[in-house]
Amino acid sequence: MYTDKVLDHFTNPRNVGEIEDASGVGEVGNMKCGDIMKMYLKINDETNVIEDVTFKTFGCGAAIATSSMSTEMIKGKSIDEALNLTNRAIADALDGLPPVKMHCSVLAEEALKAALLDYQKKSGKNLGLNEDDFEDWDEE
Amino acid sequence: MRRVYLDHGATTPVRKEVIEAMMQVHSEVFGNPSSIHSFGRPARKLIEEAREKVAQAIGADPKEIIFTGSGTEADNIAIIGGARANQKKGKHLITTVVEHHAVLDAFKSLEKEGFEVTYLSVDGEGAVSVEEFQNALRDDTILVSVMHANNEVGTIQPVEEIGKICRERKILFHTDAVQTVGKVPVNVKEINCDFLALSGHKIYGPKGIGALYMRRGVRVQPLYHGGGQERKLRPGTENVANIVGLGVAIEHAVAEMPAESARLEKLRDRLIEGVLGSIEETRLNGPRTKRLPHNANISIEYIEGEALILSMDMKGMAVSSGSACTSGSLDPSHVLMAMGLTHTTAHGSLRMTLGHSTTDEDVDYVITELKPIVDKLRAMSPVWERFQKGLPIH
Numbered sequence: 178m179y180t181d182k183v184l185d186h187f188t189n190p191r192n193v194g195e196i197e198d199a200s201g202v203g204e205v206g207n208m209k210c211g212d213i214m215k216m217y218l219k220i221n222d223e224t225n226v227i228e229d230v231t232f233k234t235f236g237c238g239a240a241i242a243t244s245s246m247s248t249e250m251i252k253g254k255s256i257d258e259a260l261n262l263t264n265r266a267i268a269d270a271l272d273g274l275p276p277v278k279m280h281c282s283v284l285a286e287e288a289l290k291a292a293l294l295d296y297q298k299k300s301g302k303n304l305g306l307n308e309d310d311f312e313d314w315d316e317e
Numbered sequence: 318m319r320r321v322y323l324d325h326g327a328t329t330p331v332r333k334e335v336i337e338a339m340m341q342v343h344s345e346v347f348g349n350p351s352s353i354h355s356f357g358r359p360a361r362k363l364i365e366e367a368r369e370k371v372a373q374a375i376g377a378d379p380k381e382i383i384f385t386g387s388g389t390e391a392d393n394i395a396i397i398g399g400a401r402a403n404q405k406k407g408k409h410l411i412t413t414v415v416e417h418h419a420v421l422d423a424f425k426s427l428e429k430e431g432f433e434v435t436y437l438s439v440d441g442e443g444a445v446s447v448e449e450f451q452n453a454l455r456d457d458t459i460l461v462s463v464m465h466a467n468n469e470v471g472t473i474q475p476v477e478e479i480g481k482i483c484r485e486r487k488i489l490f491h492t493d494a495v496q497t498v499g500k501v502p503v504n505v506k507e508i509n510c511d512f513l514a515l516s517g518h519k520i521y522g523p524k525g526i527g528a529l530y531m532r533r534g535v536r537v538q539p540l541y542h543g544g545g546q547e548r549k550l551r552p553g554t555e556n557v558a559n560i561v562g563l564g565v566a567i568e569h570a571v572a573e574m575p576a577e578s579a580r581l582e583k584l585r586d587r588l589i590e591g592v593l594g595s596i597e598e599t600r601l602n603g604p605r606t607k608r609l610p611h612n613a614n615i616s617i618e619y620i621e622g623e624a625l626i627l628s629m630d631m632k633g634m635a636v637s638s639g640s641a642c643t644s645g646s647l648d649p650s651h652v653l654m655a656m657g658l659t660h661t662t663a664h665g666s667l668r669m670t671l672g673h674s675t676t677d678e679d680v681d682y683v684i685t686e687l688k689p690i691v692d693k694l695r696a697m698s699p700v701w702e703r704f705q706k707g708l709p710i711h
Contacts, residue, residue, distance in 0.1 A: 179627075187627060193697045204699065208710065211621055211641045211649065211664040215699040233699040237623035237642035241697065 180272040186242035191249050194231040203291025206284050212236035214244050214288040225256045239278035243285040246270050320633040321679045325672030332521035335562045342558040350555050360557045367564025371528050374567045376504035383529045383547045384560050388495040388516030389419035391529035394550055395491045395512035396423040398537030399460050407457025413437040413445050414655040416464050420493055442604040443472035443656050450479055462491040469652040470603030471612030480509030499570030500609050511535045522566030526559035581671045582610040584680050589613050591684035596691050611671040616662045619701035620694040628690040639666040
């Protein structure tokens with residue numbers, strides 16, 4: 178059901194934890210469907226580089242693996258690169274997800290964008306993120 | 318690595334005696350049981366011997382046993398066939414919210430045909446109330462179905478009382494006994510049922526075989542059409558080997574039940590106490606005593622069931638869960654939700670069902686290995702973090 182890469186990221190998740198003085202924190206998902214992801218970003222205000230990223234996830238194997246993979250994919254990258262990360266790319270990097278688990282990759286993308294939105298608010302920079310977009314996502 | 322199978326509620330390994338009997342059928346008896354020649358006659362004889370064994374195991378007459386392809390099929394023939402055959406008397410049916418989907422979905426399909434269904438609720442331990450059942454009865458109630466024991470939390474239902482009331486009012490009563498045969502005594506006369514469904518693969522028999530008890534004199538409308546096999550209710554050439562396998566399996570299951578159920582009950586209690594005692598924020602789902610002897614259902618708060626199953630699997634432990642991710646839908650187990658559990662608690666449910674292979678060492682292994690798994694998953698759970706900080710869990 179799961180690829181070796183999913184199982185690897187589930188068993189040995191990368192970047193688990195919190196960042197105390199995070200530049201941006203995003204939490205998405207809900208208890209009803211059983212997936213909640215929280216992502217912490219440490220961003221260099223000068224260079225716009227994501228210097229550190231961590232996550233905490235309540236959810237199934239795919240939810241934990243997509244969280245872990247997405248942190249790996251954006252660590253050390255610029256904000257622009259992170260904004261371009263799609264759920265499809267996260268799933269592909271894990272060698273695919275079962276169709277019923279694709280929503281986990283969507284959640285990982287949302288968690289990242291929610292953390293960037295938080296950073297947008299805190300830093301006053303315009304990253305082109307709109308709060309309204311998130312309300313739509315929540316219903317998926 | 319140690320391998321611990323604690324999912325006997327899902328299925329069981331086929332026991333040696335069953336394999337031997339089935340092998341013999343496959344290699345020596347290929348004739349069609351409906352053929353009257355010397356190739357067919359031994360096959361017919363084997364089927365009738367198996368029918369006697371099944372009947373004896375549940376206190377029925379062999380004529381009252383119909384072999385089916387599964388427990389699901391037995392449920393469908395009884396519920397849909399029974400309702401359709403009696404619809405002139407009324408259109409009202411009663412069942413419970415915690416039935417297996419084999420039963421629930423049969424009722425859902427009857428609703429589309431114009432039947433009205435009352436779904437009885439359950440209490441916090443998963444038990445149906447006889448009083449609520451009596452209040453639900455109507456003059457046009459024609460059929461009632463209440464499972465003997467629940468497959469997820471092991472709650473044993475008051476089927477004897479419900480059956481007695483149905484019998485007095487001449488209402489058909491069906492019970493799904495797939496989880497109870499071989500675990501607790503099952504007697505169709507004591508239950509006062511008109512139908513009873515059972516399955517082979519839950520009692521160390523083969524998959525793809527079930528049986529329906531249908532009380533003498535009861536009529537149903539057939540769901541399938543074809544030959545005259547199984548009183549025309551399950552036409553098609555009989556699966557002789559599977560039928561023989563079911564006969565051998567049920568004979569052994571019932572014979573060993575008193576000793577085996579007592580053994581499993583002790584192991585189950587030690588497992589429950591061990592897990593609840595070593596891991597904080599855990600709870601037992603279902604009743605403490607009036608439950609199946611081999612069933613332990615525990616919620617481990619603030620972590621998700623599928624992640625738990627995967628982690629336990631990596632340590633050789635096979636278990637199941639009622640989380641949304643494992644129930645095949647977006648919602649967690651309908652049984653746990655009906656019992657009033659929150660989504661969080663239902664998502665973290667863990668079902669461990671013991672059986673033949675389960676030993677004291679297995680129980681020790683689970684108690685020892687589970688805690689570090691839970692600690693690891695909680696360490697990465699934002700919900701656990703919320704709980705620890707005293708924040709609301711949403």
